[in-house]
Amino acid sequence: MKSKKHGFLKFLAVITVLFCFAAKGYSKEPYKIGAIFSVTGPASFLGEPEKNTALMLMDQINKAGGINGHPLEIIVEDSKSAEADAVLAAKKLLEKDNVLAIVGPSTTGESMALVPVMNNAKTPLVSCAAGYPITNPVNERYWIFKTPQYDVSAVEAIYTHMKKHGITKVGIVTIATGFGDAGRKALLDTAPKFGITIVADERYGAKDSDMTTQLTKIKAAGAQAVINWSVGPGQVVITKNWHDLKLGIPLYQSHGWGSKKNIELAGKAAEGVIAPLGRLVVWDKLPDKHPQKALLKKYESDYKARYKGEPGTFGGHAYDAVMMVVEALKKVGPDKAKIRDYIEKNIKKWPGTGGIFNMSEKDHCGLDMTAFEMVTVKNGDWEILK
Amino acid sequence: MLTVLMQFLFSGITVGAVYALVGLGFNIIYNATSIINLAQGEFVVLGGLLMWFFTESVKLPFFLSVILTLLSAGLIGLLMERLTIRPLRGAELLVMIMITVAVSIVLRGLIMFKFGKDPYGYEPFTSGEPLMIFGAVIQQQVLWVLGITLSLIFLVYLFFNKTMLGKAMSACAVNPLAAKLVGINVSKMIMISFVLSAILGAVGGIAITPISLMEYDKGPALAVKGFCAAIMGGLGQGMGAVVGGFIIGILESLTAGYIHSGFKDAVALVIMLAILVFKPSGIFGSKSVMQVRKF
Numbered sequence: 259m260k261s262k263k264h265g266f267l268k269f270l271a272v273i274t275v276l277f278c279f280a281a282k283g284y285s286k287e288p289y290k291i292g293a294i295f296s297v298t299g300p301a302s303f304l305g306e307p308e309k310n311t312a313l314m315l316m317d318q319i320n321k322a323g324g325i326n327g328h329p330l331e332i333i334v335e336d337s338k339s340a341e342a343d344a345v346l347a348a349k350k351l352l353e354k355d356n357v358l359a360i361v362g363p364s365t366t367g368e369s370m371a372l373v374p375v376m377n378n379a380k381t382p383l384v385s386c387a388a389g390y391p392i393t394n395p396v397n398e399r400y401w402i403f404k405t406p407q408y409d410v411s412a413v414e415a416i417y418t419h420m421k422k423h424g425i426t427k428v429g430i431v432t433i434a435t436g437f438g439d440a441g442r443k444a445l446l447d448t449a450p451k452f453g454i455t456i457v458a459d460e461r462y463g464a465k466d467s468d469m470t471t472q473l474t475k476i477k478a479a480g481a482q483a484v485i486n487w488s489v490g491p492g493q494v495v496i497t498k499n500w501h502d503l504k505l506g507i508p509l510y511q512s513h514g515w516g517s518k519k520n521i522e523l524a525g526k527a528a529e530g531v532i533a534p535l536g537r538l539v540v541w542d543k544l545p546d547k548h549p550q551k552a553l554l555k556k557y558e559s560d561y562k563a564r565y566k567g568e569p570g571t572f573g574g575h576a577y578d579a580v581m582m583v584v585e586a587l588k589k590v591g592p593d594k595a596k597i598r599d600y601i602e603k604n605i606k607k608w609p610g611t612g613g614i615f616n617m618s619e620k621d622h623c624g625l626d627m628t629a630f631e632m633v634t635v636k637n638g639d640w641e642i643l644k
Numbered sequence: 645m646l647t648v649l650m651q652f653l654f655s656g657i658t659v660g661a662v663y664a665l666v667g668l669g670f671n672i673i674y675n676a677t678s679i680i681n682l683a684q685g686e687f688v689v690l691g692g693l694l695m696w697f698f699t700e701s702v703k704l705p706f707f708l709s710v711i712l713t714l715l716s717a718g719l720i721g722l723l724m725e726r727l728t729i730r731p732l733r734g735a736e737l738l739v740m741i742m743i744t745v746a747v748s749i750v751l752r753g754l755i756m757f758k759f760g761k762d763p764y765g766y767e768p769f770t771s772g773e774p775l776m777i778f779g780a781v782i783q784q785q786v787l788w789v790l791g792i793t794l795s796l797i798f799l800v801y802l803f804f805n806k807t808m809l810g811k812a813m814s815a816c817a818v819n820p821l822a823a824k825l826v827g828i829n830v831s832k833m834i835m836i837s838f839v840l841s842a843i844l845g846a847v848g849g850i851a852i853t854p855i856s857l858m859e860y861d862k863g864p865a866l867a868v869k870g871f872c873a874a875i876m877g878g879l880g881q882g883m884g885a886v887v888g889g890f891i892i893g894i895l896e897s898l899t900a901g902y903i904h905s906g907f908k909d910a911v912a913l914v915i916m917l918a919i920l921v922f923k924p925s926g927i928f929g930s931k932s933v934m935q936v937r938k939f
Contacts, residue, residue, distance in 0.1 A: 300861075303761050434906070461906045465865035467662055467856030470655040470781070471900045478648050491763035491857040502774045503651075503781050523765045523857060567760075 288331040289324075289587050291580070292351030294362040294372075295386070299339025300435075303489065304364040307573030308386055309334050310565050311557075312361065315580050318560070325587050332580070337363050344368035345375055352379045358592050361579040362386050364572075367436060369404070376401045382598040384579035386572070389440055393622035403601055403622045405578035405612055406571075407536065409444040411627040412513040415534035416485060417452040419632045419643070420510075425483045429458035429476030431469065431496065433488035441487030441512055457481050464490060470499045477505050489514035494523045501527030508532060513630065516571050521635055532643070534630035538574050538611050540640050549609040557611060574611030581610065650780035652901040653894060658782070658855065660893020661789040665848035666870025667877070667885030668796060669841045675804060675880050676813040676837030679740050683724065683748035684870065685863030687842045689755060690717050691849020692858030696764040706769075713850060714843050720751075721842025725835045733831065748863060756860040763859040769851075789851045793886060796844065800882045813837055817880075876916050878929025887927060892916065 293312045296305035316332045333355050335347035344363045351357045359382040363369050366389030376383040385392050385404040392404050430445050432438035449456050458479040460472035476484055486496050493511055500509045511533040521528045541554035557577055561569040582601055590596035605617040613629025632643040673681040694716050698709035728743050768785040775782050804810040815823040816833045824830050873892055877884025892912045899911040
């Protein structure tokens with residue numbers, strides 16, 4: 259019996275060795291990164307492209323020989339859009355898989371829930387959510403970074419554009435979800451700085467089918483422009499309502515507007531809508547020497563070829579998060595503290611999908627309003643406003 | 645000021661028509677089985693998405709698409725009844741209702757796998773500018789929804805009151821045993837009621853998708869408001885669901901317009917509760933019928 263058992267063990271050992279060689283001759287052990295995304299649940303519109311992007315990058319990097327010869331392993335966990343599940347997933351990744359860093363989660367709430375977990379584990383987190391408190395105050399967010407632009411930056415981009423066109427009285431309409439709440443707060447807080455008065459502050463539900471009431475009220479309140487802050491079908495419905503009502507005042511959308519699908523669904527109603535968008539959707543209209551152009555082109559075409567859909571701004575957040583960690587791993591190796599330091603000190607003038615990042619001790623996001631282009635819809639396509 | 649009020653009313657009518665159509669679907673199954681089919685919202689979603697699939701993806705002509713959509717929805721309603729309700733015949737009513745919740749979750753999952761999480765939409769039935777009445781705007785598609793809702797109420801009324809099949813169906817709900825004793829095929833009636841309400845839901849979906857777009861998880865939101873419309877008007881009363889739907893829609897819109905849009909759902913639902921406190925059987929429901937029925 260004993261010899262038989264040994265024989266089996268030997269057999270296993272041989273097989274394992276053979277497999278190691280078979281796997282493209284990797285002799286070095288893999289670098290493990292955790293990823294927590296809202297693949298299912300209400301925030302799945304974020305989590306799905308993020309997961310797809312992370313897996314695509316993993317395959318591409320491994321095909322090209324891994325990171326300094328180490329294969330990259332991204333372990334994706336589904337947080338089901340819930341804080342508790344995100345924390346459980348993080349604990350599993352940290353304790354069982356011993357990951358070197360975590361990318362994600364997809365939403366601000368989940369990211370906030372992970373702040374103490376990551377600080378205790380002394381492991382870097384690169385969040386894919388936009389909320390301001392994720393990375394602020396910076397001294398309490400030593401291990402935390404994020405890749406999406408701040409909501410405030412999108413608001414500043416809109417207000418700057420308005421100021422240039424002499425708009426001072428604005429009506430806002432926001433969706434009653436976390437995304438809308440954060441946008442509404444940023445819109446209200448930032449307005450005084452630009453000399454803008456909010457004359458109407460309206461809300462609507464995520465599944466509402468008509469917003470003409472809100473728009474009529476905004477117009478009656480004397481607004482010179484409407485800002486809608488939402489993601490999902492609401493922004494299309496409101497665009498159609500705005501067009502039908504012939505309000506005669508411009509409609510601004512948030513940075514959630516950046517999907518060709520919205521233009522298709524809204525049809526000719528979308529003409530003239532203005533929004534601050536990341537450059538991912540307008541890469542083909544950028545000058546050739548723009549530092550983001552080449553990577554945006556490659557990312558979008560790779561994603562489309564593999565998944566038959568647009569990556570959208572959200573997939574891009576995961577792209578930036580994964581690539582930052584990968585670059586750090588390449589330069590400093592599998593050391594959590596050094597990875598953190600590298601991201602903070604060396605991600606400078608670093609072109610990503612979301613903008614050109616400039617991380618620092620004071621800013622763990624590294625993007626401001628210059629990450630956005632003001633984009634309008636013209637003849638069913640995006641057009642960058644000068 | 646009149647223009648603004650008119651616009652609020654039109655917005656309320658637009659939303660109310662959607663609720664009314666969904667509410668009507670609840671009534672049919674309720675009238676035949678006393679079951680509240682909480683998967684009704686998913687049939688509305690199916691209607692909209694299948695219609696998109698046939699017109700935009702397969703590129704079939706409009707009427708053919710409508711027929712195919714209704715047939716597919718009817719088939720799914722039939723399968724639902726055969727696979728989940730029939731094997732449990734004789735179970736508690738409450739268990740049956742829980743089963744419909746399960747079906748709605750399964751259906752939503754299947755729809756998500758097929759269509760993904762994006763919203764879908766297609767062109768309104770008739771193209772052209774929205775109509776202007778007293779300076780307020782109403783979309784042409786809303787008129788279609790109104791017309792379809794009203795004709796459906798009429799048809800449903802005729803069916804339950806003037807045809808043998810419809811009367812037999814109502815008899816099943818009131819007392820299945822007695823219905824069986826007088827020779828009504830109860831299980832067939834229940835099956836037909838599921839097919840009919842699936843089709844009715846799909847009609848709603850087809851009509852409202854050009855206005856509100858449709859995505860896989862819109863069902864529960866529609867079902868809740870449609871259900872409110874149905875109980876407000878009196879469960880089982882075709883006209884009741886419609887009146888209930890319009891009342892809720894218009895209240896929501898007026899609240900959003902004159903108080904604040906953040907309160908609109910709350911105010912509409914509070915008024916619904918108030919009506920039910922003073923008249924538990926709903927606006928059109930009768931007290932004596934309520935006592936006979938289990939729900």
